[in-house]
Amino acid sequence: MTASVLSPGARITIWDRASYWCGIPVRLGGQFFRNCHDIARVVDLLKFHPLAAGAVPLDHPWVTGISPHTGKWIWPDNIVYRSPRSSGQELPTDEEVVIATGKFMASRVKKSAVVPELPVGPKRRMPHAINYMHGSSHYNSGLILLNDLGDGFAHLSDPQFRRDLRAFVRSERREVLFLFRDRDYDPRQFAYLSCCMRMMFPWFCNPNGPQRRVLWGNLAPFAAANLITGHWASDVYALAKADGPARVSRPAIPVEAYFTSGPYHGNRDFAIWPEKALAKANDLRIRMRGRKSGMFFVDRRNVYEDQLAGRERRGEEHDFRASI
Numbered sequence: 214m215t216a217s218v219l220s221p222g223a224r225i226t227i228w229d230r231a232s233y234w235c236g237i238p239v240r241l242g243g244q245f246f247r248n249c250h251d252i253a254r255v256v257d258l259l260k261f262h263p264l265a266a267g268a269v270p271l272d273h274p275w276v277t278g279i280s281p282h283t284g285k286w287i288w289p290d291n292i293v294y295r296s297p298r299s300s301g302q303e304l305p306t307d308e309e310v311v312i313a314t315g316k317f318m319a320s321r322v323k324k325s326a327v328v329p330e331l332p333v334g335p336k337r338r339m340p341h342a343i344n345y346m347h348g349s350s351h352y353n354s355g356l357i358l359l360n361d362l363g364d365g366f367a368h369l370s371d372p373q374f375r376r377d378l379r380a381f382v383r384s385e386r387r388e389v390l391f392l393f394r395d396r397d398y399d400p401r402q403f404a405y406l407s408c409c410m411r412m413m414f415p416w417f418c419n420p421n422g423p424q425r426r427v428l429w430g431n432l433a434p435f436a437a438a439n440l441i442t443g444h445w446a447s448d449v450y451a452l453a454k455a456d457g458p459a460r461v462s463r464p465a466i467p468v469e470a471y472f473t474s475g476p477y478h479g480n481r482d483f484a485i486w487p488e489k490a491l492a493k494a495n496d497l498r499i500r501m502r503g504r505k506s507g508m509f510f511v512d513r514r515n516v517y518e519d520q521l522a523g524r525e526r527r528g529e530e531h532d533f534r535a536s537i
Contacts, residue, residue, distance in 0.1 A: 225480050229372040233413070237487060243415030247443055251417070254446050258342035266330030266341060268452040274462035275322045275348030278315050282464050287352055288315040290465035293381060294472040295358040296368065304394040307358050313434040314392055318351035342449060349448035350439060353463050354390040355381055355471070361395040362402045362436070367479035369409055374477040379414070381471045382442050387463075391438040393422075398436050400424045401492075404537050405484035407438055408491040417441045428495050428537070496537035 258264060269275050280287040288311035295307055324337040325344035331337035337344075357378075359365050368374045382389065391410075404427045407420040418440050421433035451457035484492075 224478055225370075225372060232372070237412055240412065240415045244411060244417060247415060248417050251441065251443055251446070254450075255342065258449065259340055262453065264325075264341045264345060264449070264452055266325055267328040268341065268345060269322065269326050269348065269458045269461075271323065271326050273322075273326065273348075273458055275345075275352050276319055276326050278312075278319045278352070280465060281462065286312055286315065287465060288312055288356060291354065291356050291468070292358055293355040293466055293468045296360055296364055298394070299360045299364075302360065302395060304360065307394070310358060310392050310394055310435050311356055314390075314437055315351045317434050318347045321347040322351075345449050345452060346445050349445040349461065350388055350390065353444075353448060353461075354388040354439075355385060355466055357389065357391045359391065359393055361393055362398050362406050363482035365391065365393065365406050365438075366409060366482045366484065368477055369406075369413055370479035370481045371477040373474050374472075374479070375413055377472050377474050382444075384471075385466060386442075386444045386447075387466070388442050388445055389440040391440065393436040393438075396423055396435055398422065398424060400427045401537055402484070403427045403430075403436060403438075404492040404496070405488050408495070409484055409488040410438060410440055411491060412488050414440065416443070428492065428499065492537050 274281060274287065278286055278288065280290065283290065289308055292307065292311065298304060321339065321344045324331055324339070325341040330341075333340075359368060378389065381387075400422075403420050403422065403424070407418040407428060407430075410416075410418040418438055420427040420430040420436070420438050422430065422436035423432070423434060424436075426432075448461040451461050
C-alpha cells in the first residue's frame with residue numbers, strides 16, 4: 214500500500230543482481246517440479262477423484278463474491294498492495310477492476326454449481342475441477358493492483374518487493390493475482406511480463422486479459438497475471454468433504470500486515486533477454502500443438518469451436534493468440 218518509483222536501482226545491490234542471474238536455474242528447476250506436482254493434482258481431480266456439479270451451492274461465496282463475514286464484495290478487502298495511480302492516464306477505479314475480474318471468475322464457478330449439471334458445451338466448457346479452481350483463485354487470492362505492464366516490471370525488478378511477495382505467500386498460503394488498471398496493453402509485453410515473473414519466482418504465471426490470447430492465458434475483463442503458488446489445491450480438494458464448502462471461503466486478508474517496506478524502487482520497466490527467450494520458447498511450444506493451442510487441460514478446439522469454425526470459413530489462420 215505504498216508508493217512505487219522507477220529509479221536507477223538506488224537500493225539494488227550487486228548481490229541482488231547476482232541473485233537474479235545465478236538463481237535462474239534454481240527457480241526454473243523449482244518451477245518445473247512445482248508444475249509437475251500441480252499437473253498431477255489436476256489430472257487426479259479430472260480423472261481419478263473428479264468433483265461433481267453442485268460441490269458448492271449457488272449462494273456460496275465463491276459464486277456470489279459476497280463475504281459471509283462482512284456481507285460485502287470480498288475483492289476490495291483482499292487488495293494487499295496497490296501502486297499510486299498514474300496521473301497521465303484515464304483509468305478505471307480499483308473497485309471496478311477487482312469487482313469486474315472477480316465477477317467474471319465467479320461466473321465460471323457458477324457453471325459448475327448448477328444442479329442438474331450443465332453438459333459440456335457452450336454453457337459449460339470447462340470441467341468442474343477447473344471451474345472450482347477459479348473459485349479459489351478469485352476469492353482467496355491476494356490481489357496486487359498496478360497501473361500497467363511497465364509498472365509491473367518496475368515492481369518486479371525491486372528485490373524488496375519480491376521478498377515481500379514471498380513473505381506474503383509463506384504466511385497466508387494463498388495464490389497471488391496481479392491486476393492491471395490499463396486494458397490497452399501490448400500482448401507481447403504481457404507475455405514477457407508473465408515470463409519475468411517465472412524467472413523471478415519458482416511458480417508458474419498465467420496471463421489472462423481482454424486482448425488477443427497470451428501464451429497459456431485466456432479471456433478476462435482486465436489484464437490479470439495469476440501467480441500460481443499451488444495453494445489452490447487445499448481449497449479444491451476440501452470440496453469433497455462434508456464441511457469443505459464452509460471452510461474454503463477464507464476471511465479477508467489483514468492487508469496492513471504486508472508490503473510495508475516500500476516505496477519500491479525498481480530499476481527497469483522492460484523485459485530483458487532471459488524473459489523474452491522463455492516467452493518465445495513457450496510460444497513455440499504452443500504453436501507446435503496446432504489447433505489445440507494454449508489450453509493445457511482443455512482442448513481449445515472444443516472451447517472455441519464456433520470461433521475457429523468462423524475463421525476457417527473466412528480462410529484465416531486457426532491461431533488467434535498474439536504473436537510473440
